[in-house]
Amino acid sequence: MAVEPLSQKEIEDRLSELPGWAVEGDRLTRSYRLASHFAATALVVHVARIQDELDHHSDLTLGYRTVSLAVNTHSVGGAVTALDFELARRVETAAGVHGAE
Secondary structure (H helix, E strand, O other), rough: OOOOEOHHHHHHHHHHOOOOEEEEEEEEEEEEEOOOHHHHHHHHHHHHHHHHHHHHHOEEEOOOOOEEEEEEHHHHHHHOOOHHHHHHHHHHHHHHHHHOO
């Protein structure tokens, strides 16, 4: 499947379906706050599995009770693509399971 950069309009339309996600610079980003460090760590493990399934990896940062992601698609020059939004959508589902805010 060929991956192409999304237009600004396509990005805005997709962002409207993912509250809390934003584009900062050339990356799709989101941070979550969780009830405990253990819950945040569990979310990181869940996200790592999703990333391996998609063969698409974000910069993933674990804090004391926070998890932050930043992603773009390197194979198209660091642009935001549908693959980034697929990752975001799946992470959003996992975050809900772990009680993320």
